[in-house]
Amino acid sequence: MNDDPTEVDVLYARVQMKNESDNDNFQNVADQISNVFYKNxxxxxxxxxxxxxxxxxxSLFRKDGSDKRTTFDASYILEKYKNYEFGSGVFKSIDxxxxxxxxxxxxxxxVVSIPVSR
Structure with missing residues (x-):
C-alpha cells in the first residue's frame, strides 16, 4: 500500500476471490460494514x-524487543513473489x-464473530 517498495514497514498481499462477482460482493460487504461504523x-x-x-x-512485530517501526526494502520480495499464490481459505465468519x-x-x-453460511 506504499508507492515506494524500497521503504516499507508493512508488506501486504491482495486478497482475491475465485471470480470477479465474488470479489465485488466481498468488497461491497466490507465497505458497507465500514460505512456503518463510520456513520455511527x-x-x-x-x-x-x-x-x-x-x-x-x-516491522512493528519483529523480535528484537523494539516497539518502533523500521522501514525495509521489499522490492526483491515483490519481484520474486509477484505471481505467487499464497493459497486459499474458506470464508466462515466476519469477526x-x-x-x-x-x-x-x-x-x-x-469481540463478536458472525458466521457466514453458503
Whole structure:
C-alpha cells in the first residue's frame, strides 16, 4: 500500500476471490460494514473502500524487543513473489477484532464473530 517498495514497514498481499462477482460482493460487504461504523462515529474515514489484504510482514512485530517501526526494502520480495499464490481459505465468519490484542489462537481477540453460511 506504499508507492515506494524500497521503504516499507508493512508488506501486504491482495486478497482475491475465485471470480470477479465474488470479489465485488466481498468488497461491497466490507465497505458497507465500514460505512456503518463510520456513520455511527466509531471510526474515522481513511479511504473510499476497505483495502482487502493479508499482512505478510510487519516491522512493528519483529523480535528484537523494539516497539518502533523500521522501514525495509521489499522490492526483491515483490519481484520474486509477484505471481505467487499464497493459497486459499474458506470464508466462515466476519469477526470484529480488538487491535493490539492477542487471543488464545495467536490472532486478535474477537469481540463478536458472525458466521457466514453458503
Amino acid at each position: 462515529g466509531y471510526v474515522r474515514r481513511q479511504y473510499d473502500n476497505v483495502k482487502l489484504h493479508v499482512t505478510l510482514l510487519n 470484529l477484532s480488538i487491535r493490539f490484542s492477542t487471543g488464545k489462537n495467536g490472532y486478535y481477540d474477537s
